[in-house]
Amino acid sequence: LTRPVHLGMVERHADEAAFLWSRRDLAARSPAFDLASLAELDGRLEANLEGLVLAGEHGLAAARSALERASRRGGDTDGELFTVAHVAAELGDRASLSAALALAEVARPAARPVVSALAWLSEGAAARAVNDLCAGASPWLLRVVLGARVARRDDPGDLLLVALSSPDVPLRARALLAVGELGRRDLAPEGWGA
Secondary structure (H helix, E strand, C coil), X not given: CCCCCCHHHHHHHHHHHHHHHHHHHHHHCCCCCCHHHHHHHHHHHHHHHHHHHHCCHHHHHHHHHHHHHHHHHCCCCXXXXXXXXXXXXXXXXXXXXXHHHHHHHHHCCCCHHHHHHHHCCCHHHHHHHHHHHHCCCCHHHHHHHHHHHHHCCCCCCHHHXXXXXXXXXXXXXXXXXXXXXXXXXXXXXXXXXX
């Protein structure tokens, strides 16, 4: 059975998800928001993301369309980038996820939207995406994956060890931050935390 898709509602989910993620991103760093307010934003964001995922290819198309519209307007596209990356990863659409990540690497080297998109994934989608992304990945992409794993409180395993010994300074710095975030004293440089 296929269920009918109301395209206008799907487009609204894409716009709302992008807006809510941007609002939540600011709220998470603002002292004016408490945990209850963040939880309310999270619930609304999750509902819109679920609507997009349930719409399947129509949901991904709506998210990509919202990103294209936002790009044409200029300015911030972080919320739209988050939405495309999240929906593509949930649906297992490697080509769309790769395109979103390539855009993020050029446009937003700090990578917060895509780290967040991967951190919000369901367990199965997260495991699939992380495995796909780590194979032959650039240092930037390894930073993204490491950030998402830490945000999910997943053990990064060998990725953390590889990152700690990487010649890429930003990747090594992210790995050291992960050591602290995860409380991995066994991996902390000698003399730290003494």
